Amino acid sequence: TRRSFIRGTGGYLPEKVLTNEDLSTMLDTSDEWIRERTGIQKRHVAADGELTSDIATAAARQALEAAGMTAQDIDLIVLATTTPDQTFPATATAVQAKLGCGPSAAFDVQAVCSGFLFGLATADSMLKQGLFNRALVIGAETFTRILDWSDRGTAVLFGDGGGAVVIEAVEWDGADDAGIITHHIRTDGTKSDLLYVDGGVSSTGTIGHVRMEGNRVFKHAVTNISSAIQAVLDETGLTAEDIDWFVPHQANKRILDGVAKKIGIPEEKVVITVDQHANTSAASIPLALNHAVRSGRAKKGDLILSEAMGGGFSWGASLFRL
Numbered sequence: 001t002r003r004s005f006i007r008g009t010g011g012y013l014p015e016k017v018l019t020n021e022d023l024s025t026m027l028d029t030s031d032e033w034i035r036e037r038t039g040i041q042k043r044h045v046a047a048d049g050e051l052t053s054d055i056a057t058a059a060a061r062q063a064l065e066a067a068g069m070t071a072q073d074i075d076l077i078v079l080a081t082t083t084p085d086q087t088f089p090a091t092a093t094a095v096q097a098k099l100g101c102g103p104s105a106a107f108d109v110q111a112v113c114s115g116f117l118f119g120l121a122t123a124d125s126m127l128k129q130g131l132f133n134r135a136l137v138i139g140a141e142t143f144t145r146i147l148d149w150s151d152r153g154t155a156v157l158f159g160d161g162g163g164a165v166v167i168e169a170v171e172w173d174g175a176d177d178a179g180i181i182t183h184h185i186r187t188d189g190t191k192s193d194l195l196y197v198d199g200g201v202s203s204t205g206t207i208g209h210v211r212m213e214g215n216r217v218f219k220h221a222v223t224n225i226s227s228a229i230q231a232v233l234d235e236t237g238l239t240a241e242d243i244d245w246f247v248p249h250q251a252n253k254r255i256l257d258g259v260a261k262k263i264g265i266p267e268e269k270v271v272i273t274v275d276q277h278a279n280t281s282a283a284s285i286p287l288a289l290n291h292a293v294r295s296g297r298a299k300k301g302d303l304i305l306s307e308a309m310g311g312g313f314s315w316g317a318s319l320f321r322l
């Protein structure tokens, strides 16, 4: 049988920083309100002309370096994004060209904040199937470009950034809980009116802006994420105590705390980066994972539980060993 392993992680945040103080000069909000309700302190904003594919490429380069590989070693790129460079071709194709990959397939997946986990499940399945051997799975966003800067209920919550992992599949007859172990992904299209963009190619012909009923999303988030995690634990027979690091999608510290408490993961095992870069949608899990690895906290062999929830609704959980 074949199994996929994570070989390297990378991340990139645009240079420009927008603090809560900066936002409070633009909107009727305050540093205190944002910190208390979300845990966010600042966010990064892509420069004029800086594209999602540039951010993705920077993160991918770092992941390749960490894996000790070059672009030529990669035969699959799966890029999760809600903010593509263009309607088509897929932003992954721009990344493929910028990196200078050899013969390979490259495409985007769209599951908003859950995009990275959907992308990881997709790439992992294709690698295990034997279609490809080494994949870049990337989450990258220029999410600030779809924000309505006059809506304080959403403008304060999001930022730009990108994260990436290199995964490789090899023949494996060893332990079942090595490498990438399992995924549980779900969607519920009947809740799309609670979090969406009010524009698009076939509906309005415009790009549109993010619209959200934050309070209702919050409640669904804790319930859906907890059920995905429970599904993963039930499938593997593992318990919350077995988890070394909890690497959640970084939307809001209160959601993270709520989920960690519900499943019984102590605070010191929760990786939190939302304070530093707000909600970067599909980029937040690989950014948090990269942070955990580069800060020396998460080490080879550690068991990692990841989860996400976002527009769609889409949500999921993944379990893997570094």
Ligand code: ACO
Pocket (backbone or CB within 6 Å): 028, 029, 030, 033, 034, 037, 038, 113, 152, 153, 154, 156, 157, 195, 212, 213, 214, 215, 216, 217, 218, 221, 249, 250, 251, 252, 255, 279, 309, 310, 311
């Ligand atoms: N500054 C000051 N006041 C604000 C702001 C702001 N930026 N935004 C909203 N308010 C006001 C509201 O207008 C409201 O005022 P009112 O009582 O006079 O009507 C008051 O604050 C309370 O609003 P609520 O929406 O009830 O506040 P809540 O405690 O739910 O916090 C928040 C709002 C932070 C959006 C929260 O609901 C949340 O985080 N929801 C999850 C949404 C999310 O993270 N989505 C991301 C994508 S999905 C995902 O990744 C999980």
